[in-house]
Amino acid sequence: MLMIVLRRVPRLLFVVVAVTLLTFILLELTPGDPATLKAGLAGTPEVVEELREELGLNDHLLVRYKDWAVDALQGDFGESVVYEDVSVSSRIRSALPKTLETMILAELMAFAIAIPLAIRSAQKPGGWVDRWSSAGSFGLLALPSFVLGIYMIFIFGVKLDWFPTISSDLPGLFDDPAGNLRGYFLPSLTLALNLLAVYVRLLRTDLIETLQQDYVMLAQARGIGTRRIMWRHVLRPSSLNTLTAAGLNVGGLIGGAFIIEVMFSYQGMGRILIEAVFGNDYFMVAGIVAILSVGYVLVNFVVDILYSVLDPRIRTVDA
Amino acid sequence: MRKRLGLLFWVSAVYIGVLVFLALFRDLLPIRDPDALGIRTGDCRQFQDPGWNSYFGCDNLGRDLFSQVVHGVRPALFLGFTVTIVSGTVGTLLGVLAGFLRGVFDRVVTTIIDISLAFPALVLLIAVRASFGNGIVVFIVLFSVLGIPGYARIVRGASLSLSEREFVDAAAAMGATTWRIVRRELLPNVFLPVLSFAFIGFAVVILAEGGLAFIGLSLDQITWGKLINDGRVEIRDHPHLALIPSTVMFGTVLAFNLVGDGLRSLVAPREVATARRLIAEGSHQPGEEGAVVHVRNLRTVLHTPGGTVEPVDDVSFSVAPGESLGIVGESGSGKTMILRSIVGAFPLADVTRGGTVEVAGVDMLRSPDATIRRTLGTEIGTISQNPLTALNPVRRIGDQIIEPMLVHGTRSKQEARDRALELLEQVGIPAPEQRLREYPHQLSGGMRQRATIAIALANEPQLLLADEPTTALDVTVQDQILRLLDGLRADRGMALVLVTHDLAVVKGFTDSVAIVYAGQVVEYGPTAEIFANPQHRYTVALIRSMPNLDLPSHSELATIEGAPPSLIDPPTGCRFADRCPAVQQKCRDESPVRSGTDAHSYSCWFPMSAQPVEVS
Numbered sequence: 001m002l003m004i005v006l007r008r009v010p011r012l013l014f015v016v017v018a019v020t021l022l023t024f025i026l027l028e029l030t031p032g033d034p035a036t037l038k039a040g041l042a043g044t045p046e047v048v049e050e051l052r053e054e055l056g057l058n059d060h061l062l063v064r065y066k067d068w069a070v071d072a073l074q075g076d077f078g079e080s081v082v083y084e085d086v087s088v089s090s091r092i093r094s095a096l097p098k099t100l101e102t103m104i105l106a107e108l109m110a111f112a113i114a115i116p117l118a119i120r121s122a123q124k125p126g127g128w129v130d131r132w133s134s135a136g137s138f139g140l141l142a143l144p145s146f147v148l149g150i151y152m153i154f155i156f157g158v159k160l161d162w163f164p165t166i167s168s169d170l171p172g173l174f175d176d177p178a179g180n181l182r183g184y185f186l187p188s189l190t191l192a193l194n195l196l197a198v199y200v201r202l203l204r205t206d207l208i209e210t211l212q213q214d215y216v217m218l219a220q221a222r223g224i225g226t227r228r229i230m231w232r233h234v235l236r237p238s239s240l241n242t243l244t245a246a247g248l249n250v251g252g253l254i255g256g257a258f259i260i261e262v263m264f265s266y267q268g269m270g271r272i273l274i275e276a277v278f279g280n281d282y283f284m285v286a287g288i289v290a291i292l293s294v295g296y297v298l299v300n301f302v303v304d305i306l307y308s309v310l311d312p313r314i315r316t317v318d319a
Numbered sequence: 320m321r322k323r324l325g326l327l328f329w330v331s332a333v334y335i336g337v338l339v340f341l342a343l344f345r346d347l348l349p350i351r352d353p354d355a356l357g358i359r360t361g362d363c364r365q366f367q368d369p370g371w372n373s374y375f376g377c378d379n380l381g382r383d384l385f386s387q388v389v390h391g392v393r394p395a396l397f398l399g400f401t402v403t404i405v406s407g408t409v410g411t412l413l414g415v416l417a418g419f420l421r422g423v424f425d426r427v428v429t430t431i432i433d434i435s436l437a438f439p440a441l442v443l444l445i446a447v448r449a450s451f452g453n454g455i456v457v458f459i460v461l462f463s464v465l466g467i468p469g470y471a472r473i474v475r476g477a478s479l480s481l482s483e484r485e486f487v488d489a490a491a492a493m494g495a496t497t498w499r500i501v502r503r504e505l506l507p508n509v510f511l512p513v514l515s516f517a518f519i520g521f522a523v524v525i526l527a528e529g530g531l532a533f534i535g536l537s538l539d540q541i542t543w544g545k546l547i548n549d550g551r552v553e554i555r556d557h558p559h560l561a562l563i564p565s566t567v568m569f570g571t572v573l574a575f576n577l578v579g580d581g582l583r584s585l586v587a588p589r590e591v592a593t594a595r596r597l598i599a600e601g602s603h604q605p606g607e608e609g610a611v612v613h614v615r616n617l618r619t620v621l622h623t624p625g626g627t628v629e630p631v632d633d634v635s636f637s638v639a640p641g642e643s644l645g646i647v648g649e650s651g652s653g654k655t656m657i658l659r660s661i662v663g664a665f666p667l668a669d670v671t672r673g674g675t676v677e678v679a680g681v682d683m684l685r686s687p688d689a690t691i692r693r694t695l696g697t698e699i700g701t702i703s704q705n706p707l708t709a710l711n712p713v714r715r716i717g718d719q720i721i722e723p724m725l726v727h728g729t730r731s732k733q734e735a736r737d738r739a740l741e742l743l744e745q746v747g748i749p750a751p752e753q754r755l756r757e758y759p760h761q762l763s764g765g766m767r768q769r770a771t772i773a774i775a776l777a778n779e780p781q782l783l784l785a786d787e788p789t790t791a792l793d794v795t796v797q798d799q800i801l802r803l804l805d806g807l808r809a810d811r812g813m814a815l816v817l818v819t820h821d822l823a824v825v826k827g828f829t830d831s832v833a834i835v836y837a838g839q840v841v842e843y844g845p846t847a848e849i850f851a852n853p854q855h856r857y858t859v860a861l862i863r864s865m866p867n868l869d870l871p872s873h874s875e876l877a878t879i880e881g882a883p884p885s886l887i888d889p890p891t892g893c894r895f896a897d898r899c900p901a902v903q904q905k906c907r908d909e910s911p912v913r914s915g916t917d918a919h920s921y922s923c924w925f926p927m928s929a930q931p932v933e934v935s
Contacts, residue, residue: 011430018434026443138580142573144526146533146544147565150551154562158555212666214708221662222723222774223696232722237713251436259533263551274534289438296437311713312758 005305012297017069019293023286024065033057034081034282055081055282068286077287082279088287091272096291099268102184102260103253106191107246113192114199114242119230121200122207130204137197145256149190149263156186187260194256195249199242206238213237236310243310247303250296328581331574338571342393350386353541366557376559378549384560388567391543395571398458398528398538399521405463407517410470415505417471418478419497428475432468440465444531453539462524469523473516477509511582518579522572529568543568597663599684600673610637611698611781611814612661616674619660623668626887630656632838633674638831640781643808643815645825645846647861648835649883654818655704657835658784661816662695679781696727700775702804704787706767710759716743716770717755723777735777742773746803765796772803783808786818801828822865826850834858837883837894844919854915854926856899893924901925 035051051057056064071078077088121130143151156162163186210216211234219229258270269288276284341348351362351373363377370376375384417428444461451457481487482505490500531537532544543564550560606613619631630653638644648654659665661676661683676683679698683691703709710719717739724735736755743751746769759767768788775783785804789797805828808815817829825832825846832849834842834857842855853859860879881898884890893899893906903925911922 011433014430015433015437019438022434022438026447029447138576139573142522142569142576144529144568144572146529146547147569150547150554150561150565154554154558158558214703214705215711217659217664217666218701218703218709218771219711220664221695221699221701222726223692223694224722224726225692228726233711233714237711248436255440255530259530262534293437313712313760 008301008304012301015297016290016294020069020286020290021065023289024061024068027282027285028061034280068283072287072290077290078283080276080281080284082276082281082284088284091284092269092287092291095267095269095272098266099257099261099270102188102191102257102268103250105181105184105188106195106253109188109192110195110199111246114196114203115235118200118203118207119235121204122211123226123230125208133200133204137200140193140197143194144259145190145194146259146263148193149187149260152186152190153263187264187266190260190263191253191256194252195246198245198249202245203238203242206241207234210234210238239310240307243303243306247300250299254292254296324581324584327577331577331581334570334574335578338392338396341389342396345389345393348389350389351383353382353386353390356380356382366553366560368557369559369563375563376557378560379553384546384563387541387546388543388564390541391546391564394455394538394540394542395525395528395568398455398462399524399575401459402462402466402524403517403521405459406466407470407513407520409463410467411474411506411509411513413467414471414474414476415478415501415509418475419482419501419505421479425475428471432472435465435468444536453537455538455540458528458538462527465527466520466524469520470513470516474509474513477512478505481505481508511585515579515583518575518582522575522579525568525572525575596669597665598669598671600671601675603677603682603685604675606637606675606677609639610677611640611679612816613637613677614657614661614675617657617660617676618673619656620671620673621665621668622671628886629889630838630886631660632889634833634835634840636831636833636840636843638782638814638816640814641808641812642831643805643817643829645829645832646816646818646835647820647822647825647832649820651883651886652835653838653886654820654835655786656838658701658786658816658818661784662699662701663691693727696723697729697778698781700772700777700780700783702768702771702775702783702785702788705791706764706771707791709771710767712759714758715755716757716759716762720755720770720774720777723774727778729778738777739773742776743770745776745807746770746773747799748773764792765800768792768796768800769803772800772807776807779811781813783813783815784818785815787820788817789824790820804828822861834861837889838886839894839922841895841923842919842921844915844921848919852919852928854919854921854928855895855923856901856925856927857895858921859927860898860900893922 033048033052035048035055035057056067059067068078075089077092080086080088080091117129117133121127121133124130140148157164164183207230216229216233219233224233254270257268258274261268261271262274269292273285273288273292275281276288355362359381363373363381363383365377365379365381367373367377367381369384373383373385375388377383378387413428417425443465447457447461487500487504490504495503525543528537528542529544529547532542532548535548537545537548546564547561547568550557550562550564553560600618601616604615606615614637615635617631617634619629621628621630632653634657636644646654646657660672661678663670663672663683672684674684678694681690681694681698683694686694710716717736720739720742721732721735724730724738725732730738739755740751743754748754748766748769754762754766754770759770762770768791772788783804788804789800792800801824804815804817807813815829817824819825829846831844832846833840834849834855836857842849842853842858849858850862853862857879864878879898884894884897890896890907891910892908893902893911896902896906899906905924909924911924913920913922914926915921
């Protein structure tokens with residue numbers, strides 16, 4: 001078990017390093033000079049040159065990357081070159097919880113709806129629940145978050161006026177849970193509906209396959225009730241593919257978060273990244289990309305470990 | 320069999336055809352100039368609602384939304400098409416090579432896929448766009464690069480499993496070069512999955528453009544994404560501006576997905592399993608006193624998508640406590656289905672059972688669900704053919720043994736645990752304490768079969784159903800398991816039904832035997848009597864095909880020529896007629912009636928005891 005965890009670490013580190021280094025190279029290619037930006041209107045050539053030196057921009061790309069990485073490991077991602085006296089970490093600290101909350105809510109909503117739907121569909125394939133949920137998930141797969149979000153805003157925000165459509169100044173989760181959750185409801189639901197479609201399809205197929213297994217028929221032959229068979233015997237061995245999808249979807253969720261945060265106007269990771277890229281905010285971009293890629297890699301790492309928790313066979317087999 | 324693609328597929332295909340037409344001939348169509356300002360020309364008012372003047376309404380400058388949407392078709396399709404071709408081709412090649420060559424090449428490709436999945440594509444898009452502008456070529460290159468990993472991943476998976484298949488091995492063994500194998504064996508086999516994924520990938524490209532437009536990074540021409548993004552601002556007062564292009568985009572993506580899905584259903588047939596319902600026909604006839612299991616005129620019909628199958632046709636037998644019955648037949652003769660029909664556990668299909676199945680006095684076909692479940696759990700123990708699939712791989716052995724006791728409330732948790740230990744000892748599993756906590760994969764095949772026997776015995780059943788309990792095991796283990804079952808039957812006075820294709824097992828371990836052929840019991844009687852005095856020609860053939868140690872070692876082993884008939888459409892007359900050495904015209908015309916005595920019955924027009932017949 002521990003071996004499986006340890007064996008994956010070098011690969012994970014490699015992916016994180018590659019992604020952040022790639023970001024550095026891309027930033028290098030992007031036109032615009034951070035030092036000129038930081039200097040602003042007072043940017044005489046001398047001041048700019050001084051700033052270049054100070055920011056280390058005159059060093060070789062790899063040297064700069066190394067310096068940045070060493071600082072970043074200690075939690076210091078540098079300063080914004082656009083905003084005066086704003087550290088990258090402080091921006092991330094305020095943005096990350098918002099993005100995380102929407103993503104976690106979205107996953108929870110997606111699973112809360114997908115699991116019962118998939119179970120119902122698998123128990124009666126071709127029944128009306130199955131047919132409607134298949135058709136529905138097919139439709140949802142064709143709805144990108146920016147289209148879905150527009151529908152959501154139009155129906156729940158404008159026509160019905162049930163939920164706020166702008167989530168910029170939301171109370172904290174712990175100060176006013178109801179107000180906070182109400183504000184994040186629409187953005188999370190928008191993300192959730194896309195995930196939902198994937199989960200229902202995968203889980204349904206795997207459930208049906210497991211239901212055909214000998215051990216399920218033997219459980220029936222032992223007089224064990226349908227519900228118990230489904231939840232205790234079938235769900236767990238059927239959940240591996242869905243779990244993988246949940247891990248991979250985090251990438252999609254990050255992409256979705258960009259759109260959702262713009263649409264519902266709140267300052268999450270996606271929105272500040274877009275701002276930073278447009279504003280050529282060098283260290284801001286590097287810091288945000290680093291956090292996002294580490295997050296993605298970590299989630300998939302956890303998925304791998306959950307795998308072996310769910311399926312004991314994986315624990316002993318060399319992965 | 321040709322599969323139907325369905326109405327939705329063709330509607331989608333036609334819709335895509337219309338889009339292609341619009342993309343090609345947009346400049347020849349009688350529509351307004353999408354950039355003409357209606358408020359200036361007077362053609363269209365600001366924010367005019369959809370109507371006859373302008374089908375989709377007009378925007379804040381009076382531009383006609385319909386012609387804007389039509390003009391957006393070309394960039395969407397062009398982008399989708401070129402990107403799909405480029406990334407599909409490159410991704411497929413990489414995937415095939417990675418899956419086939421493996422080794423270093425595979426590791427490099429999978430690492431690149433990992434990295435690209437972890438990298439926020441948006442950063443790349445923004446950076447490249449900022450450096451190279453917003454021409455369509457920039458977008459094509461970017462989206463193609465981003466699309467490659469998706470194709471590579473799918474194709475790699477498919478090639479990995481393909482390259483383990485026999486035909487690839489065979490080609491390699493015949494000295495085909497790598498390139499030839501890739502081209503002739505692998506590529507044709509991944510073509511259809513890739514094609515179906517390409518339609519979905521096409522849709523993804525259209526969406527990606529929309530997403531980019533959404534954050535203000537689109538092409539230098541009218542696109543759907545741009546229209547949606549511009550309309551979004553007016554969602555409160557003039558919702559048509561955002562809703563119409565969104566819906567067009569949604570419809571397009573849906574159409575591409577539907578076509579892709581239709582193609583996929585050609586490769587991997589959609590499973591058409593229907594709900595599993597158990598239907599009972601006819602009426603119950605209580606059995607004689609003293610029998611644990613009593614089956615009379617049992618008829619089982621499976622309603623599968625491929626047709627109706629009748630694997631059990633008019634089967635009767637009963638077994639008293641402490642006795643054992645062997646059910647013998649070739650594979651596919653329906654002998655397993657007889658056991659399944661007793662316990663009512665089938666794969667997904669509607670099942671109709673008629674006749675009588677009575678276990679411990681309970682009508683197993685028509686009683687209330689709870690009664691049937693209780694009887695199943697406390698009076699019947701089932702052992703299946705393959706111990707490797709009979710245990711749930713993700714649950715501990717202990718939990719699986721304890722479960723029937725807890726579910727049916729026969730013991731408390733502590734008692735159930737103690738009993739589980741006792742059971743494991745009884746079935747001969749060493750170190751039972753430790754085994755309780757282990758998972759099935761940690762046990763050998765023989766040990767697993769012992770564990771399933773322990774589960775079956777948990778609630779001290781009166782009836783033990785064993786479906787070829789030893790076929791999947793080593794020869795040395797087979798005898799141990801059979802002796803164990805036989806000992807348990809004798810000690811506890813259980814009735815044992817033993818399904819097997821092995822007459823030697825029947826001879827050694829059963830009191831009576833039912834010979835099954837094509838879903839029917841063709842001969843039934845005490846084991847000793849059947850072996851000494853077989854009546855049905857099939858029984859005779861079976862006994863002759865037994866290896867006999869008394870014969871000289873070089874004597875030829877008799878085999879039965881031909882194969883049993885299909886159960887989907889069984890022939891009229893005697894089902895064994897085609898393979899019978901003593902067949903007469905009567906056999907083909909009329910089904911034989913059951914004859915002989917109650918103790919020894921057989922269904923044959925010309926049994927062994929009758930006048931010898933001319934063998935033509």
